[in-house]
Amino acid sequence: MTVVKEPSFRESTEIMFNRAVRLMDLSPGLVEKIRICNATYRVSFGVRLRGDIHTFTGYRSVHSEHMEPVKGGIRFATSVNQNEVEALAALMTYKCALVEAPFGGSKGGLCINPRDWEPHEMEQITRRFAYELIKRDLIHPAQNVPAPDMGTSEREMAWIADQYQRMNTTDINARACVTGKPLSGGGIAGRVEATGRGVQYALQEFFRHPEDMAMAGLTGTLKGKRVIVQGLGNVGYHAAKFLSEQDGAKIIAVLEFDGAITNPDGINIEALKQHILATGGVKSFDGGTYHADGGPCMELEADILVPAAMEGAINLTNADNIKTPLIIEAANGPVTAGADEILRNKGVVIIPDMYANAGGVTVSYFEWVKNLSHIRFGRMRRRQEENRHRLLMDELERITGKSLSPEFRQDYLHGADELELVRSGLEDTMRGAYQAISAMLHSRDDVTDMRTAAFLVSIARVAKSYQTKGL
C-alpha cells in the first residue's frame, strides 16, 4: 500500500502493525484484541500557582494487560494528546514483548511546557497529576509502573514515588510504583544511561551481523562511521557519547531545537552537552559550524542516522533526501509510515524503535525487580566471588611457581557491582532481541525489513500470552 498523505503517529503505528499482522496466521478477533487500546484515562486538574488556578490536562493509557503490571513512561510536552499517548502505549506492548520484559504496555503524558515553570511549581503539578493517577491505580507497583520519557527525568520520578508512598504508607513495595528514580530514592545504577546504552549495544550487534550490514551496504565496524544525531537529550546524548568515546564513531552532526552543529572531524559530545546545559542551546558552540536551520543537516552524507528527539522527524517531506543507509530509531516513532515506505524502497535499513530504544524499559525492569526484592544486585555475591577468584589465582601461582601480573589479578579478582550487572543484563537482552529479529528477517521470504520482523516476533509473543490465558 502506498501512503500518499502523512498519517498521524497513531495511524503510522497501526499501518506498520497491520502490515506485519497480515503475514501472520492469527484469527481476526485476536488481532483486534492485540491492536486495540484497552483504556485511556483523561484528567484535567487545577493547581493554584502564581496567585491563580491553572488547569492542566493529562492522560494515562493502558494498551494491553496480557501481562501486569503495565509499563510505560510519562511525557511532559505541549504536544501530548490522546492519540499520541495511545500510539506510545501500543509501542510499549510490542517493545516489552520483544525484550521479554514481563509487562503490558502503557503510556502517560501531561500537556505542559516544563520550561514555563519553576522547579517548585513543577513539583506541585507533578504531585497533583500523580495523585490523580494513584487514586485510580494507574500508578501502582502491581498494576501500572511509569518511567521517565520526554520532558521528565529522575526528579519527577522521585516526586511520584514519594507521592505514592504518602498515599500508601503501609505498602512495603511502594518504591516499585515507578522506575527511573534516582539511586538515592530506590533507583538502579545505569538507568539514566540505559536507553542510549541500549542504542549502542543494538548498533554493536548490527555490526556483528554481516548479512544485515550487507543489506545496508556497510562494512567494517562502528569505528570511523559517520553518525548524525537528532536530539541531545537523555537518549541522544548517551548514545552519541558512547558511540563516539567507546566505539570510535564520528558524530558529524547534532540537531537540536535551536539549530544544528556540524563537524566532519567529529563533534566532542561531552563538550557540546556542557555547552547546552550552560547556555540552553547549541548556538555559539565553538567545536563545529552552527546552522540556524538544522533540518537539512539530517540529509547530510553519513553512515548512520540516529533520530533521538521526537516522533515524525523523518516524514514525507524529507524521507527522499535522507542519504544514510542505516537509521536507528532511538526516539519513538521518528519515521512516519509514509517515510518508512520511501526509505524501504530506497534500500535504507531501519532498526525499529520498539527494539532500538528498549534499553530503558529493560533496565526499568531490573529496577522494579530490585525494588521488590529490597536488595541491591550483587550485594550477596560480590565478595564471595572475589574470594573464590583469589583462591584460584593463589593456587595457580603455587602450582606453576610463577606470579600472575598485578593487572590480571586486579581484573580477575574484581567482583561485579550493580552497574556492571545491569550493563551485562542489558547487553544480553539487546543482543538476544536483535538475534530474534534478524533470525525472523532471514528465515522468511515475505519479510524484508527489520520493523516487520520485530513486529512478527513481538505480536507472536503477545498472541501466545493471550492464548495461554484461554482468550
Ligand code: NAD
Ligand atoms: P529528552 O527530553 O531528554 O530529549 C529530547 C531532546 O530533543 C531535547 O534535547 C530537545 O531539546 C530535543 N529536541 C526537541 N525538539 C527538537 C527538534 N525539533 N529538533 C531537534 N531536537 C529537538 O527526551 P528523551 O528522554 O531523550 O526522549 C527522546 C525520545 O526517546 C522520545 O521519543 C522518547 O519517547 C524516546 N524514549 C526515551 C526513553 C528514556 O528512557 N528517556 C526510553 C525510550 C524511548
